[in-house]
Amino acid sequence: MTRYFPWRRAxxxxxxxxLAWAPLTRAEAQTDPYAGLIVPNFDTIVTAxxxxxxxxxxxxxxxxxxxxxxxxxxxxxxxxxHGLFIHDLDAGHWLNARTGAxxxxxxxxxxxxxxANDMVTxxxxxxxxxxxxxxxxVATRRKAAEAIFESxxxxxxxxxxxxxxxxxxxxxxxxLQQAQAADELFTPGxxxxxxxxxxxxxGARGDMVSRNMLASLSSGQDKTVAAAAAAAIxxxxxxxxxxxxxxxxxxxxxxxxxxLLAAAGLAITFGVMGVINMAHxxxxxxxxxxxxxxxxxxxxxxxxxxxxxxxxxxxVAFAVAGAIGIVIERSMIRFLYGRPLETLLATWxxxxxxxxxxxxxxxxxxxxxxxxxxxxxxxxxxxxxITLNRLCIIIFxxxxxxxxxxxxxxxxxxxxMRAVTQNRRMAASMGIRTPWIDxxxxxxxxxxxxxxxxxxxxxxxxxxxxxxxxxxxxxxxxVFGGVGNLWGTVLAALTLGIVNKGLEPVAGAxxxxxxxxxxxxxxxxxxxxxxxxxxxxxxxA
Amino acid sequence: xxxxxxxxxxxIIVGVAIILAILNLSTPPTSALHVSDFVIGLAGKYLCxxxxxxxxxxxxxxxxxxxxGHAAFxxxxxxxxxxxxxxxxxARGVYANADLPDFMIFxxxxxxxxxxxxxxxxxxxxxxxxxxxxxxxxxFGFAAFRSRVGGVYLSIIxxxxxxxxxxxxxRNDMGFGGNNGMTDFKDIGGFPLDRSSTTTTLMVLSAIFxxxxxxxARWLVRSRYGKVLVAVRDAESRTRFLGYRPExxxxxxxxxxxxxxxxxxxxYVPQVGIINPGEFAPANSIEAVIWVAxxxxxxxxxxxxxxxxxxFGKTVLTGVMPGAWLYALGGxxxxxxxxxxxxxxxxxxxxxxxxxxxxAGQPQGLAAIDTEAAxxxxxxxxxxxxA
Numbered sequence: 001m002t003r004y005f006p007w008r009r010a011x012x013x014x015x016x017x018x019l020a021w022a023p024l025t026r027a028e029a030q031t032d033p034y035a036g037l038i039v040p041n042f043d044t045i046v047t048a049x050x051x052x053x054x055x056x057x058x059x060x061x062x063x064x065x066x067x068x069x070x071x072x073x074x075x076x077x078x079x080x081x082h083g084l085f086i087h088d089l090d091a092g093h094w095l096n097a098r099t100g101a102x103x104x105x106x107x108x109x110x111x112x113x114x115x116a117n118d119m120v121t122x123x124x125x126x127x128x129x130x131x132x133x134x135x136x137x138v139a140t141r142r143k144a145a146e147a148i149f150e151s152x153x154x155x156x157x158x159x160x161x162x163x164x165x166x167x168x169x170x171x172x173x174x175x176l177q178q179a180q181a182a183d184e185l186f187t188p189g190x191x192x193x194x195x196x197x198x199x200x201x202x203g204a205r206g207d208m209v210s211r212n213m214l215a216s217l218s219s220g221q222d223k224t225v226a227a228a229a230a231a232a233i234x235x236x237x238x239x240x241x242x243x244x245x246x247x248x249x250x251x252x253x254x255x256x257x258x259x260l261l262a263a264a265g266l267a268i269t270f271g272v273m274g275v276i277n278m279a280h281x282x283x284x285x286x287x288x289x290x291x292x293x294x295x296x297x298x299x300x301x302x303x304x305x306x307x308x309x310x311x312x313x314x315x316v317a318f319a320v321a322g323a324i325g326i327v328i329e330r331s332m333i334r335f336l337y338g339r340p341l342e343t344l345l346a347t348w349x350x351x352x353x354x355x356x357x358x359x360x361x362x363x364x365x366x367x368x369x370x371x372x373x374x375x376x377x378x379x380x381x382x383x384x385x386i387t388l389n390r391l392c393i394i395i396f397x398x399x400x401x402x403x404x405x406x407x408x409x410x411x412x413x414x415x416x417m418r419a420v421t422q423n424r425r426m427a428a429s430m431g432i433r434t435p436w437i438d439x440x441x442x443x444x445x446x447x448x449x450x451x452x453x454x455x456x457x458x459x460x461x462x463x464x465x466x467x468x469x470x471x472x473x474x475x476x477x478x479v480f481g482g483v484g485n486l487w488g489t490v491l492a493a494l495t496l497g498i499v500n501k502g503l504e505p506v507a508g509a510x511x512x513x514x515x516x517x518x519x520x521x522x523x524x525x526x527x528x529x530x531x532x533x534x535x536x537x538x539x540x541a
Numbered sequence: 542x543x544x545x546x547x548x549x550x551x552x553i554i555v556g557v558a559i560i561l562a563i564l565n566l567s568t569p570p571t572s573a574l575h576v577s578d579f580v581i582g583l584a585g586k587y588l589c590x591x592x593x594x595x596x597x598x599x600x601x602x603x604x605x606x607x608x609x610g611h612a613a614f615x616x617x618x619x620x621x622x623x624x625x626x627x628x629x630x631x632a633r634g635v636y637a638n639a640d641l642p643d644f645m646i647f648x649x650x651x652x653x654x655x656x657x658x659x660x661x662x663x664x665x666x667x668x669x670x671x672x673x674x675x676x677x678x679x680x681f682g683f684a685a686f687r688s689r690v691g692g693v694y695l696s697i698i699x700x701x702x703x704x705x706x707x708x709x710x711x712r713n714d715m716g717f718g719g720n721n722g723m724t725d726f727k728d729i730g731g732f733p734l735d736r737s738s739t740t741t742t743l744m745v746l747s748a749i750f751x752x753x754x755x756x757x758a759r760w761l762v763r764s765r766y767g768k769v770l771v772a773v774r775d776a777e778s779r780t781r782f783l784g785y786r787p788e789x790x791x792x793x794x795x796x797x798x799x800x801x802x803x804x805x806x807x808x809y810v811p812q813v814g815i816i817n818p819g820e821f822a823p824a825n826s827i828e829a830v831i832w833v834a835x836x837x838x839x840x841x842x843x844x845x846x847x848x849x850x851x852x853f854g855k856t857v858l859t860g861v862m863p864g865a866w867l868y869a870l871g872g873x874x875x876x877x878x879x880x881x882x883x884x885x886x887x888x889x890x891x892x893x894x895x896x897x898x899x900x901a902g903q904p905q906g907l908a909a910i911d912t913e914a915a916x917x918x919x920x921x922x923x924x925x926x927x928a
Contacts, residue, residue, distance in 0.1 A: 276693055335879055340693050341607040342878045345834060348827050349874020356867035472704050472823065475697050510708050517705040521681075521698045525688040 033057060034098060037067070037114055038074040038082055045114070046123045053127030054159060061131050062086065063097050068124045072097065073111040085111065130156070133163040138172060145175040150209055152182035178205055185217060195225045203232025207383065211236045243383030248501050254390045256497025257397035258459065260490060261452035262470040263477035264401050267489040268445030269325075270478050272421055275333055275442065276344040279351040280474060281467025282358075283446045286324060287317035287453020288462045289358060292367045307372045310454065317450040325446025329439045337438075351467065359464045367462040375458065393455050400451055405486055407444070417441050421484075476520050482530025492531055496520075547759060550842040551752035554591075558584065558748030562741045578737055583856060585744035585812040587849045588751045592805030594832040594848035595754050595841060596798040601830065602839035603762050604791050605774035606691075609826050610699030611802050613706050614674035616820035618803030620710075620717060621673055623816035624657060625666030626726040626734075627718075633727055643725075644718045654716045663730050670807035671800045678799030679792065686788035686795070691777070700823050707821035722817025729811050740812065747808045751845065754801045758841050761797070770794060831870070834877050837884025846886060 033055040036048025049067070052060045066072040066086040073085045073094075084097035085106060096103050116124065132144030145163070148156050160180045167173050181198035184190045190198070199217075202210045214229045214236070262284060269277045277283075291313040298309035328350065336343045371389060378387040408414035419427040420437045428434050453466070460466060473496075481492030496516060503512035524530075561584055564576040593615045600606040632639040636646045641653060659665045681702060685695055713719035732739040761767055772780045773787040780787050810816045819825075829848075836847020851873070858866045881888060 276696075332875065332879065341696065342882065344607065344609075344693070344696065345827075345830060346875050346878040349831070349871040349878070352867045352871030352874070354871075356864065356871065359867075360864060472700060476701060479694060479697055510712055514705045514708050517701045517708075521701055521705075522684070524690055524694060524698050525684045528688060528690045528694055 032082065032098075033060075034063060034084055035082055037063075037072070037084060038078065042117050042119055045116070045120050049120065049123040049127050050155070053130040054162070059098060059100060061128070062100065064124050064127055064131070066097065067114060067116055068121060070113060070116070072114040073106070074114055076110055076112045084114075126156070130159045133159065133176075134166075138169050141167070141169070141172045142175050145172060145179045149175065149179040149182050152179070152186045152213070154183065154187040157183040157187055177201060178210075182213060185213070192222050192225060195222070196228050199225060199228045199232055203229075203235060206236050206239045208240070211240070240383065246382075247384055248505070249498060250384060250386070252498030252501035253494060254394060254497070255501055256494035257394040258456065259473055259477050259497055260401060260493035261393070261397045261455050262449075263474040263489055263493055264397075264404060264486075265445045265447070265449030265452060266474045266478050267481075267486055268404070268448060269442055270475070271484045271486075271489065272417065273438070273441055273445070274340060274483075275337075276340050276347065277333075277442075277445070278344055278348040278471060279328070279354060279467075280347075280445075280449055281469070281471035282351045282354040283321045283325060283449035283467070284453040284456060284470055285358065285462075285464065285467040286321050286354070287450030288369070288457035288460075288466055289362065289367070289453075290317040290320045290450065291454045291457045292362075292369050292462055295370055306370070307374060309370075310372050310375070310458075313454045314451055317454045318447040321450025321453070322443040322447030325449075326439050326443040328446070329442035333442065334435065334438060351471075355464045355467070362464075364464060369457040369462050371458055389458050393459065396455050400448060401486065401490055404444075404448060408486070413437075413440060413444075417444075476517070478530075479524065480520055480530055482532035485530070485532045488530055488532035547756075550755055550845065554588070554752050554755070554845070555745075555748050558588070558745045562745050565737060565741050578740060581737070581741055581744050582812060585740065585747050586809065587852050588744065588747035589805045589809035589812065590829070590832065590852055591751050591845040591848040592747075592754050592808070593802050593829050594836065594844040595751070595758055596802035596805070597829050598833045598836075598838065598841060598844035599758050599762070599798040599801070600791075600795055601833060602841075602844070603767065603770050603774060604794050605777075606791065606795065607696045607830065608699045609696045609823060609830065610701075610703035611798070611829055612825035613699075613703035613821055614678060614799040614802035615806035615809070615825075615829075616706070616710075616816070616818075617674045617677065618670040618806030619810040619816045619820060620723075620806075621660070621666050621670040621803070622807040622810040623723040623726075624660040624717075625663055626729060626811060627723045628657070628661040629729065630725065630727050634725070642718075642723070644713075644721065644723070645716065648713050648719075650716070657716070667807060670803045674799040674803035674806075675796050679796045682792045682795040686791045689788070700826070703821050703823055703826055707818055707823075710818035710821060718817070720818065722815060722819075724815040724817075726811065726814055734811060734814065743808065743812050747812070750804055750808060754804070755841055755845065758801070761794070762841070766790065766793075828870070831874050831877070833884070835873060835881075835884055837886030837888070840884065840886040843884050843886025847884065850885075 033048065033051045036044045036051065039045065039048075049064065052064060063072065063084070063086070066088075071087050071089060073087055075083050083106075085103065086095040086097050088095060094103050094105050095101065129144045129147045132140045133148075135141050135144070141163075145160070148160060157180065160176055160183055164173065164176045164180060167176055178201055181201035184194055184198040185202065199214065202213060211233055214233050217225075217229050262281075265283065266277065266280050269275050269280065291310065294313040294316055295306070295309045298306045298312070328347075332346055332350065333343060336346060375389045375392050378385055380386070408417065416427070416432050416437050417440070419430070419432060420434050420441075424434055427437075456466065456470070460469070477493045477496060478489055480496065481488030481490070499519070500512055500516050503515055506512070507515060561576050561581060564574055565578065565581050568575040570577075593611060596614070597608060597611050600608055600611075627642045630642070634643040636643050638646055641650065645653070660669070681699075685698065690698065709715055710717055710722075711720055717723070726734055728734055729739065729743075732742075734740070762770065769780065769785055770790050773785070773790055777787050806820075828851075832847040832851045833844045834847070835851055836845065837843025851870075854869065855866060858869055877884065
């Protein structure tokens with residue numbers, strides 16, 4: 001180590017410095033992109049960083065990272081080898097920056113840190129983005145192109161053009177073209193034709209970023225370019241409005257599907273049987289708690305399969321809630337047929353008992369139901385961000401209602417149900433066991449409520465009060481749609497969902513809900529039998 | 542029913558109230574006969590509930606309208622009184638502002654909204670406690686009865702009404718104290734609310750108003766008007782075919798009932814010392830229905846008895862074993878509907894007095910004559926294709 005003892009060579013070093021410092025030869029800079037880093041001048045370093053980024057050298061990234069982290073060193077007094085070292089603090093060893101090979105630790109006094117100021121740090125960030133353009137990962141390349149698009153500058157134009165010439169992935173090419181267009185717009189001296197084309201490309205993106213970019217363009221431009229930019233902005237505004245409108249519809253659809261799930265079971269018990277089941281919400285709650293228990297079982301005994309626990313919970317919740325429903329029908333509701341208002345009171349009492357029972361069993365606090373991996377995450381569709389769990393619930397809601405309709409229409413049970421509700425005596429005369437059908441119908445409605453609970457456990461707190469939050473809404477949906485009509489229930493749920501979400505930006509969430517309630521009250525005055533009244537000859541007694 | 546029972550109920554109510562008042566005021570706290578302020582407060586609360594139960598029984602027992610939103614009228618009356626009591630606080634609030642209630646200063650309001658004017662006068666507030674529920678009920682009832690919304694549908698939209706009000710009163714910018722409501726009342730008409738004499742007087746006043754409401758309701762349902770009402774309840778179509786206009790009979794009763802509930806609420810607030818949007822909760826209205834069901838639907842004294850009994854049970858049970866109250870209440874709903882459809886008064890008064898009571902809980906009128914048609918209709922027989 002004494003070889004490098006500094007003061008013995010100080011004079012020689014000084015001499016070399018006088019002769020060979022700063023002015024690196026052009027040839028050196030071209031063959032060695034890292035040469036600029038050893039010059040203690042920030043402008044030179046910035047230029048060097050840009051050169052390194054454009055070189056596409058394999059070592060570019062680690063070197064720039066080291067520079068950014070203050071881990072890059074060079075000789076304190078220049079030497080002909082233009083030595084550049086990385087002191088890897090994590091690993092505790094020194095590397096040759098150009099080759100990445102581990103080298104013996106240089107003497108402390110012989111090296112100096114290459115210092116980066118704000119300007120250099122900024123250049124490093126841009127350079128990293130540029131380097132990402134040649135990353136083997138598609139997502140990284142797209143992200144880098146996106147970053148260039150968002151902060152367009154003339155100096156990135158050659159980089160983008162270079163990347164475009166080698167890029168294969170179509171989606172990255174599209175983003176790169178947008179970035180190229182943005183760069184062109186902000187490069188002084190670009191021709192009008194090119195600018196017009198660029199405005200078109202940027203405008204076609206149609207989001208807020210491109211809108212702002214075009215808006216910042218307007219001053220000091222050629223008239224035709226400015227006009228094209230204004231037209232593109234108007235177009236973007238229109239499509240943004242369209243997307244926000246679509247977004248409202250989608251949120252409405254999402255809320256509507258939740259309402260539909262909550263109301264589907266009620267459409268059977270209330271709509272078809274005429275039983276005012278105020279304990280319907282508690283059937284939903286029981287479904288949610290069943291989900292919690294099934295997940296607990298999977299956690300304890302089959303942790304490898306916990307992803308499918310939610311799927312398993314669906315039939316289990318149907319069976320549990322359905323069985324409870326049958327018990328309720330046999331022990332309570334069958335004594336109250338023909339007395340709807342009394343049914344209402346008794347089932348309300350039942351709902352209190354069920355809530356309290358759950359509270360005694362599980363406690364009053366919210367239970368933690370896990371969202372499986374395949375249901376979390378999101379994707380974008382044009383201007384829409386679609387979360388997977390909401391999408392799953394929308395699909396699930398329609399699947400449940402579709403299944404319900406199929407059961408009603410195509411199964412022997414559905415046939416008997418319809419027969420019993422249409423003409424109980426005639427059905428009995430034909431040999432249908434009407435009490436059994438009553439129990440099954442109520443069980444089906446309750447089971448559907450339980451299945452709804454599985455879905456709602458994903459978006460709502462699983463607590464003893466879960467059902468209470470849905471009972472009024474579900475009754476509104478069924479009454480609004482017209483009793484005894486599943487299509488009416490579907491349409492009512494979606495309408496209420498969309499109207500509710502449509503009112504939210506205007507009136508706020510709470511006021512929107514109040515307005516919806518008042519609208520329903522008024523609607524029922526006008527059409528007391530709902531959207532799709534079932535035509536019949538029965539007198540309104 | 543006889544004249545004896547006509548007088549019996551009001552005499553018992555007012556008599557018990559006065560005895561409790563005397564025992565509270567004239568005996569020292571150490572005496573074995575002393576009735577504590579706590580008991581007086583409970584009695585006053587039960588009596589206000591009894592007025593709500595009377596109101597529910599009038600429309601449910603005598604017009605067949607199962608209301609699931611009557612607590613809304615009770616709460617509106619309560620809010621009217623709460624506004625007066627809030628104005629009475631004056632400069633004694635936290636912000637010591639005589640012109641604005643604390644919660645308005647808190648949300649940054651500079652002046653009293655127009656609908657608060659006049660509420661610094663007690664008579665105006667009492668009048669409003671009658672008018673506000675009355676007008677709301679009249680408008681709601683007019684629309685509902687005229688378009689012949691009945692039965693379950695009416696029940697559900699009354700529930701929607703109270704739910705909408707619940708949400709509305711939760712909003713801070715409604716100007717009624719939002720989530721917290723109004724509380725910290727100091728005095729009523731110059732009498733401090735924390736003094737025994739004031740609370741006792743309020744309790745006796747509640748008893749007197751309950752007795753008066755009872756007598757009024759009694760007179761109403763025994764009149765010719767009341768007889769038509771029962772006809773409407775038992776066979777609305779038939780009554781209409783005979784040339785009556787059932788909607789107006791129902792509307793008058795509905796509005797009067799809401800006003801009785803409003804008075805109950807107005808008396809309730811100074812005695813419990815708080816009013817908040819929780820009073821609008823649909824569960825409260827349904828609980829009021831069970832008081833009536835327990836006491837005996839269609840018997841006015843039964844409604845009072847039911848309200849007092851159920852609430853007494855609630856006080857005892859929630860004190861002794863808090864978890865059991867919801868089981869008890871829920872069980873009460875189920876058992877009473879299944880096994881005691883005529884309630885306590887309906888079952889026992891008939892045995893004692895032997896007089897015909899309104900036939901609550903049984904198939905009536907058209908239903909009794911043509912059971913099959915009615916049953917099929919009720920069970921949803923007019924449904925042709927479910928899918």
